[in-house]
Amino acid sequence: MLVLLIGIDMLSPDLYFIVSFHGLVGLRLLFAPTDQPPDWWRKLDMLVYIGFVILAAVIFQGPLQLFEWQ
Numbered sequence: 001m002l003v004l005l006i007g008i009d010m011l012s013p014d015l016y017f018i019v020s021f022h023g024l025v026g027l028r029l030l031f032a033p034t035d036q037p038p039d040w041w042r043k044l045d046m047l048v049y050i051g052f053v054i055l056a057a058v059i060f061q062g063p064l065q066l067f068e069w070q
Helices: 002-007 013-030 039-066
Strands: none
Touching: 002 013, 013 039
């Protein structure tokens, strides 16, 4: 993924985080335990929740930049 973003000359921290986070959420859904989740699963859940907060901040930056007075 990193090589692809560099290859198409679109590498930025925001875009890299968004693509990586979507991959993490997709893999988390794909490999979710069906029985009792292990202890490390709660740590992964916390990481995903923190990622959603960061993703919301990244997405919210766009509209804020539209309304800046210069």
